[in-house]
Amino acid sequence: MIQQPGDENPEKFSYSSLTKSLTEQRSCHMTYTSPEVHNVLRDGFERSPMFNGRIKSVGPRYCPSIEDKINRFADKERHQIFVEPEGWNTVEVYVNGFSTSLPEDIQFKALRSVTGFEHVKFFRPGYAIEYDYFPPTQLKHSLETKLIEGLYFAGQINGTTGYEEAASQGLMAGINASLKVQEDDPFILRRDQAYIGVLIDDLITKGTEEPYRMFTSRAEYRTLLRQDNADLRLTPLSHAIGLAKEDRLKRMEEKEYKSNQFIEFFKDTSVKPDEANPVLANKGSALMKQSDKMFKIFSRPSITINDMKKFSSVSKYIQDLKLDREVIEQTEIQVKYSGYINKEKNNADKLNRLEDIKIPSNFNFDKINSMSLEAREKLKNIQPTTVSQASRISGVSPNDISVLLVYMGR
Numbered sequence: 001m002i003q004q005p006g007d008e009n010p011e012k013f014s015y016s017s018l019t020k021s022l023t024e025q026r027s028c029h030m031t032y033t034s035p036e037v038h039n040v041l042r043d044g045f046e047r048s049p050m051f052n053g054r055i056k057s058v059g060p061r062y063c064p065s066i067e068d069k070i071n072r073f074a075d076k077e078r079h080q081i082f083v084e085p086e087g088w089n090t091v092e093v094y095v096n097g098f099s100t101s102l103p104e105d106i107q108f109k110a111l112r113s114v115t116g117f118e119h120v121k122f123f124r125p126g127y128a129i130e131y132d133y134f135p136p137t138q139l140k141h142s143l144e145t146k147l148i149e150g151l152y153f154a155g156q157i158n159g160t161t162g163y164e165e166a167a168s169q170g171l172m173a174g175i176n177a178s179l180k181v182q183e184d185d186p187f188i189l190r191r192d193q194a195y196i197g198v199l200i201d202d203l204i205t206k207g208t209e210e211p212y213r214m215f216t217s218r219a220e221y222r223t224l225l226r227q228d229n230a231d232l233r234l235t236p237l238s239h240a241i242g243l244a245k246e247d248r249l250k251r252m253e254e255k256e257y258k259s260n261q262f263i264e265f266f267k268d269t270s271v272k273p274d275e276a277n278p279v280l281a282n283k284g285s286a287l288m289k290q291s292d293k294m295f296k297i298f299s300r301p302s303i304t305i306n307d308m309k310k311f312s313s314v315s316k317y318i319q320d321l322k323l324d325r326e327v328i329e330q331t332e333i334q335v336k337y338s339g340y341i342n343k344e345k346n347n348a349d350k351l352n353r354l355e356d357i358k359i360p361s362n363f364n365f366d367k368i369n370s371m372s373l374e375a376r377e378k379l380k381n382i383q384p385t386t387v388s389q390a391s392r393i394s395g396v397s398p399n400d401i402s403v404l405l406v407y408m409g410r
């Protein structure tokens, strides 16, 4: 098998210094199936409930079983398997990429024909799961059901699959149930504020026909929804509803302030050609003829913070203000991607103006004759609360939205 070491600098979820980054990791390993393995597996197809018609539901598109893969991608001679250790004090491994519900004897025989697994032992066989769900279009943005006041749904019951998908909905449903009891407004994250916003809006606006996964590609504002700025995006909101404590907010505000100041420093400070050119030449970047602002140099594609640190004023600034890794990283990202970030912010602002146009809860869409019948049907069914949400419903065209806006006097 091929060794797959972990990240060199493992990141962590929390920004709090209470949790520490991993210092020691175990490697994963990679191996592949082969035509021989596929033949063994095929022997079990007719005994598999997924293939002989006893189970009718569709499998998850994004983590298909090994039998699904050899069926759907019949031209592929091999499939990747990641062998993941289950812990420090066990010999057990998780065979990622080999999920299966074929008969146990077939599973074992097939596994033993995989390179590296010739002598493998088996703790328990793989299995398939089947589950039902409630169409999530029956929910409000708060995850409260439209039909029963005070009842909230979160997780797989809404048609999603995944740990983070379930956990994030659970968090939101919990927050909103609590706010409801306190007679406060619901807490709703927008699509340009958080992946949670995208997830919930997708579910309740579009529904889902198959297990829903929160892919980054589903978000239109990926440049804004970065992991490096999750704290900047969400801590103030969390603090406002009484979740994040004061010290957490302070820490975030300090990071924001320091990185904004550092960005200003790059905008205000110039560098002369004789100091800059050796650094630029080293990176194959065009040389300078006259002094220029550091911000412009830092914006060049090949120039990183490590190059910038070679300028004495930059390294002095970092030392004098004792800037930590997080502040420096935030500054670097904001400088290097400022063009893209600003463009996306403008787009989001434009769309948020539609978000501000609320549709009354008992709005009669049938009255709008000039709107397509399909759009009226969908709007009646989903009952969007804003024009922006209405525009995201499949089957509702930009033209329908213009008609709706005219009708609402906009």
Ligand SMILES: Cc1cc2nc3c(=O)[nH]c(=O)nc-3n(C[C@H](O)[C@H](O)[C@H](O)COP(=O)(O)OP(=O)(O)OC[C@H]3O[C@@H](n4cnc5c(N)ncnc54)[C@H](O)[C@@H]3O)c2cc1C
Pocket (backbone or CB within 6 Å): 129, 154, 155, 156, 157, 160, 161, 162, 163, 164, 166
């Ligand atoms: C084998 C397997 C591997 C997976 N691997 C991954 C993975 O690698 N990564 C990933 O992100 N996701 C994975 N998933 C998916 C993920 O585990 C689920 O989508 C997620 O855990 C669902 O969480 P949930 O809280 O919505 O539901 P659940 O975790 O199913 O929780 C529902 C709970 O409700 C309880 N319950 C049910 N009926 C009642 C009742 N009448 N009264 C009281 N309690 C009741 C159940 O006992 C259960 O505890 C995997 C799932 C399986 C089965």
